[in-house]
Amino acid sequence: MPTKTFAGSTVDVNDEGFFEDPTQWTKEMAPEIAEEYGVPTPLTDRAWVVIDLMRSEYFDKGTGPTVRKISKLSDVTTKELFVLFPKGPAKLAAMVAGIPKPKGCI
Amino acid sequence: MTDSHPIPPAPIAAPIEKVSIIVSKGSLEGIYPALIMANGARNEGIEANLFFTFFGMDAIHKDRYEHIKVATVGNPGMHMPTMLGGLPGASWLATKMMSKKIEELDFPGIPEFIEMISDTGAGIYACLASVDLFGFTKDDLIEQVEEIITVGDFYEMAAGGQIIFT
Numbered sequence: 369m370p371t372k373t374f375a376g377s378t379v380d381v382n383d384e385g386f387f388e389d390p391t392q393w394t395k396e397m398a399p400e401i402a403e404e405y406g407v408p409t410p411l412t413d414r415a416w417v418v419i420d421l422m423r424s425e426y427f428d429k430g431t432g433p434t435v436r437k438i439s440k441l442s443d444v445t446t447k448e449l450f451v452l453f454p455k456g457p458a459k460l461a462a463m464v465a466g467i468p469k470p471k472g473c474i
Numbered sequence: 475m476t477d478s479h480p481i482p483p484a485p486i487a488a489p490i491e492k493v494s495i496i497v498s499k500g501s502l503e504g505i506y507p508a509l510i511m512a513n514g515a516r517n518e519g520i521e522a523n524l525f526f527t528f529f530g531m532d533a534i535h536k537d538r539y540e541h542i543k544v545a546t547v548g549n550p551g552m553h554m555p556t557m558l559g560g561l562p563g564a565s566w567l568a569t570k571m572m573s574k575k576i577e578e579l580d581f582p583g584i585p586e587f588i589e590m591i592s593d594t595g596a597g598i599y600a601c602l603a604s605v606d607l608f609g610f611t612k613d614d615l616i617e618q619v620e621e622i623i624t625v626g627d628f629y630e631m632a633a634g635g636q637i638i639f640t
Contacts, residue, residue: 435517436582436590446593455519473510474581 374400379466386468390426393466401464407453411464415452417442422465432462432470492521492635494628499640500529500538501545502572502584508640509533509587516594521635524591525628526619527601530640531608533584534600534615542584544568585616592618597631599623 369388371378374397380388385405387393398419402409411419421442425433435458439446449457458470493515497508508524515522532538546552546559546568558564576583582590592598600615600622612622623631 435513435594446590450516450593450595456517458517459519473514474587 382468384469386463387466388468390423390465390467393423397466398464401466405460405463406455407460407464412452414444414448415461415464418444418449418452418457418461419465422461422467422470426462426465426467431472432458432465432467434458434470434472434474436474437472490515490520490636492523492632493638494523494525494632494635495638495640496525496527496628497530497533497640498528500532500542502542502569503544503549503551504640505530505533505542505584506587508638509584509591511638512596513587513591513594516591516596522591522594523597523599523631525599525601525623527604528607531600531604531610531615533588534598534619535610536614536616539588539616540583540585542569544572588616588618599628599631601625601628 369380370383372381372385373379375394377392377394377397379392379397382388399409399411401407402411407415418438421438422432425431425437425441433441435446435449438444438449438458438461444452449461453460453464462468462470493511495508495512497505499505512522512524526534532542543565544552546554546564547556549559552559552568573583588598597620598618600619602622602624605611605622612619
C-alpha cells in the first residue's frame with residue numbers, strides 16, 4: 369500500500385492519494401496536503417468550514433458529501449467552493465480532510 | 475519459437491481535461507444525463523461547456539425550462555405500449571412520477587441544476603442556427619446563457635477536448 373508523509377507522520381493512502389484510514393489524519397497535515405494537491409494556501413477559515421464538514425459527514429454517514437451536499441449543509445456556495453478548492457471541490461476537500469473520495473453522481 | 479508480433483503495450487490513458495456536451499433533445503431523459511455529465515466533469519476538475527441546440531433549447535428557455543417532460547411515445551425504455559404513451563396526460567403522469575423520484579433522491583430539478591452548473595464555472599451556450607430557426611432572442615433564454623454562438627465558435631471552444639452528443 370502506498371504511503372505518504374505529512375507533518376512528520378507516515379499515512380496509508382490509495383493510488384489516487386486519498387487516505388485509507390481517516391483516523392491517521394491530524395489538523396497539522398491539512399496545509400501540507402493542500403500544498404501538494406494545488407489547493408490555495410494558507411487554508412482560510414472558510415476552507416476549514418468545508419474540511420470540518422467533510423470529516424463530520426464522513427464519520428456520520430460513511431462517505432464524504434458531494435459539492436451539492438456541501439453547499440446544502442453549509443453556507444459555502446457552489447461558486448465559493450470552486451474558489452476554495454478550484455480543481456474539483458468535493459474531491460480536493462476530501463483529500464485535505466484525510467477521508468476517502470466522496471461517492472455520488474450529483 | 476519466438477513471437478515476432480508481440481502485443482504492443484496499451485497506450486497510457488491520458489486524463490480528460492475538457493468536455494463539450496451538446497444537448498439536442500428537449501425531453502427530461504435527453505437533458506438530465508447531460509447535466510449530470512457536465513456537473514460531474516466540473517466536480518472532477520474537468521473543464522466543461524454545455525451547448526444547447528434544436529429541442530435541447532427548451533432547457534434554457536425561460537418559459538419552458540421549468541416544464542420539461544419525459545417522452546412517453548417512441549421510448550421503449552418506458553415499457554408501455556406506444557399507444558398508451560400517446561394518450562392525453564401520459565407524459566404528464568410519467569413526468570410527475572419521475573420528478574417525485576428525483577425529489578426523493580434529493581436530486582435537483584432542471585432549473586436548479588442549470589444554475590448550479592453555471593456556478594461551477596461551466597459555460598452555457600445556445601446555438602445560433604436554432605435560435606434563428608425557432609425565432610428566439612437572447613431575452614427568451616435564461617440568464618445563465620453566456621452567449622449565442624455558431625458551430626464554428628463551438629468547434630473552436632471544443633478544441634483539444636472530448637465532444638459528447640446527447
